[in-house]
Amino acid sequence: MFPRQFDYVAPTSLDEALQALADNPNAKVMSGGMSLIPLMKLRLFSPQLVVDIGRIPGLDGISDDGDHIAVGALVRHAQTASDPLVAANAAALAQAAAWTGDAQVRNRGTTCGALAHADIAADQPAGALACGATMVARSASGSREIAAADFFVDTLTSALNDDEILVEVRLPKAGAGEGSAYDKLGRRGGHSDYAVAGAAAWVRKANGTVAEARVALTGVGSKPTLAPAVAAAIVGTDGSADAVVAAAEHALEGVTVLEDLYGSEEYKAHLAKVYARRALTSALDAV
Amino acid sequence: MEITLKVNRREVSADVEPRTLLVHLLRERLRLTGTHVGCETGYCGACTVHVNGTAVKSCTMLAVQADGADITTIEGLASNGDLHPVQEGFWERHGLQCGYCTPGMIMSAVALLDANSNPSEDEIRHGLEGNLCRCTGYHNIVRAVEYAGAKMRGEEPPPPDWEVSA
Numbered sequence: 001m002f003p004r005q006f007d008y009v010a011p012t013s014l015d016e017a018l019q020a021l022a023d024n025p026n027a028k029v030m031s032g033g034m035s036l037i038p039l040m041k042l043r044l045f046s047p048q049l050v051v052d053i054g055r056i057p058g059l060d061g062i063s064d065d066g067d068h069i070a071v072g073a074l075v076r077h078a079q080t081a082s083d084p085l086v087a088a089n090a091a092a093l094a095q096a097a098a099w100t101g102d103a104q105v106r107n108r109g110t111t112c113g114a115l116a117h118a119d120i121a122a123d124q125p126a127g128a129l130a131c132g133a134t135m136v137a138r139s140a141s142g143s144r145e146i147a148a149a150d151f152f153v154d155t156l157t158s159a160l161n162d163d164e165i166l167v168e169v170r171l172p173k174a175g176a177g178e179g180s181a182y183d184k185l186g187r188r189g190g191h192s193d194y195a196v197a198g199a200a201a202w203v204r205k206a207n208g209t210v211a212e213a214r215v216a217l218t219g220v221g222s223k224p225t226l227a228p229a230v231a232a233a234i235v236g237t238d239g240s241a242d243a244v245v246a247a248a249e250h251a252l253e254g255v256t257v258l259e260d261l262y263g264s265e266e267y268k269a270h271l272a273k274v275y276a277r278r279a280l281t282s283a284l285d286a287v
Numbered sequence: 288m289e290i291t292l293k294v295n296r297r298e299v300s301a302d303v304e305p306r307t308l309l310v311h312l313l314r315e316r317l318r319l320t321g322t323h324v325g326c327e328t329g330y331c332g333a334c335t336v337h338v339n340g341t342a343v344k345s346c347t348m349l350a351v352q353a354d355g356a357d358i359t360t361i362e363g364l365a366s367n368g369d370l371h372p373v374q375e376g377f378w379e380r381h382g383l384q385c386g387y388c389t390p391g392m393i394m395s396a397v398a399l400l401d402a403n404s405n406p407s408e409d410e411i412r413h414g415l416e417g418n419l420c421r422c423t424g425y426h427n428i429v430r431a432v433e434y435a436g437a438k439m440r441g442e443e444p445p446p447p448d449w450e451v452s453a
Contacts, residue, residue, distance in 0.1 A: 001327045008288070008305030008351055037347045038329045040306075050305065054352060102417025103395065104332060107341040108348065192416050 003040035010052040014138065014167065017053050021163045022140040024049045029165050031074055034101065034109035035117040053165065062086060068134070068170040077106035077114070080124075090171040091286060092180035092200040092279075093127035099184060099191040100124060115151070116166045118158040118223065121194040121262075125152055125224030127182050128169060129216035130200035130279075136168040137161075145170075152223045177205040179286030183278040184218070185271060187262050195219040196262045197271035199227070199251075201279035203239065205287050210239045215280060220272045221256040229253035230276050239284045248277035290354035294319070295363030303350045310334045310345035312353075313360060321361040321390050325419070332418035335391035336360045342398035344417070361390035364397065372438040373397050373431070380447055382431030384422035392418045396432045404440055408433070 011017040021027050028047035030036050031054060039045040053059065053073060060074035062083045069085050080086055081098035093111075100106055100114060100123050114124045115135065125148075128135075133148040137160055151159050160166060174180075184191055184198025197219035204212040213231040218224045229250035237243035251272040259265040291300045294317060301316050313319045313336070325333030327346055334346040337359040364371040373396045376382060383389045392415065399406060399414035406414060411432045412425070420428060430448060437444040 002308055002311065003306045006305055008349070010351070010354075033349070033352065034329070034347060037308075037349070041308075041327065041346075052349075052352065102332070103398070103414055104335055104342050104344045104417040105329070108343050188416075192413075 001041050003037070004043060004046040006040075006047055007049045008052065009049065010055045012055050012057070014053075014056055014059070014165070015140075017051050017056060017165060018138060018140040018163070020049065020051045021165070024051075025162060027051050027162075029053055029116075031113040032076060032109040034105050035113065035119065059167065065170070068172055071111055071169045071171065073110065073112045073165065073167045075111050077101065077109050077111060077124075078103075080111045081106065086171065089174040090127065090131040090133070090180060092130045092182040092202060092283070093124060093133070093171065095182040096123035096127035096184075096198075096200065099182075099186070102192070112166045112169055115169060116158050116160055118152050118154075118156055119194070120155055120221070120223055121187075121196075121219045121260075122224065123182065123184060123195055123198060123218060126198060126200040126216040126218040127180075128171075129224060129226055130182070130202040130214045131180055132172050132202065132214060134170040135159075135166055136170060137164040138167045139164045143167075149226055152225065155222050157223075175204070177211070177287055179203055179283045181279050181282030181286055183275050183282060185275070197268055197275055199272070199275035199279040201276070201283040203234070203280070203283045203287060205239060205284070208238060210234050210237055210243075210284075213280075215251075215276055217251065217255060217272050217276065219262075220268050221258050225255055227251050227253070227255055227272070227276060230280070234280060241281070244277055244280045244284065248273050248280060251276040288351055288354075290351055292353050292355060293357045295359060301350070305349060305351055307350040308346055309336070309338075309348040309350050309353050309358075312350040313345060313358075319360050319362050323387055323390055325387065325391070330419065331388070331391070332395060333388050333391040335394040335418065337394060337398060340398075340401070342395050342417075359394075361393060364393070371397065371435075373400065373435040375438065376431035376433075376435035376444075377428070379444070380427055380431040380434050382424070382428045384420075384424045388418060388420045388422075392420065392428055396428075396435065399432070400436055400439055405436060406432070
């Protein structure tokens, strides 16, 4: 089983890669290839040109850029999972990266690639949503920033245009009283494999009260999505176990629940509440 | 496309199509058939090799992506006829039944022990999540990795389960 024929370029500068995308409407960006290559082998997707960005220098780092942490386009899941800056500032994303795929996938696949792929059952989109990440998209004609909340559009569809590359994801620096966490049920039980369902949560406490919160769900509907009613319900409380249980009951408000091969609508709805509660509990514990 | 890479410490060149998968380069062009093709969808890990020292699934990597890389396959583990401790562990602790998953299991286990010289049973099981054994012989695979870990640390391996009374 191998892909249909395609042309391949591996530019060694970002400008060359962006130009290749601008010149070829049927081109596709590849970083680690952990999502793209299986799709191409199954011939569910057959781009005319693959633009392999894996040889572009300067995109494989995680850096402290003042008010945010920047995770470059070629940072692999294993690197995101073990990086102290990510752990300290966006624990939910670090945990999601650690539970992405398996060891071999984490050695090749990239965090930005997983975000751009926008799989409904992926882990890191929920982490990025909860942590309030900002995506930096570059094209030959310029650069723009996209809030995580606006980035996941539909099933396997992000807000990126065909000629854009997600060059960096920016994670806000954690301040006092903040904590985040991710939890999931994997398809093979525990945390292994794609998420049947999962949730990431981020909270900021001030003077013993939850001042701000974000909760994001994955695996539940047509896309990784914020669950705004949970966040609204926990804000203003003391973050006690009872308050968390009550807030998690709102997990499905404004969220479309869809069944798939791994769970019925009823089961997914149940899991959304369970994992919203668990993620919120862990995020509050991490404050 | 012309690519040059190092496979098991030997430099090789090949002219490949962009769609040629690394596993097919290894098996069909270089005749290194120890690396197996299992599920073809990236799940089973039978095709695991090391690329620049890390375990990857060679059925989910293009050969052109490996241009300039340093590859180790199961054929490159033994040196001068001496089995690698992980190979020895699979032998000594009956870590295989049909043997189909074994090359990938061993390559993953070697990478696991390179990163963590003294893993717990839990860490071994999680570390091998990307490798499926359809004989379900996981128990002895874990014992094989424990054996190898002990050998690599210069310790006496734990006795086999069948010599330990219940």
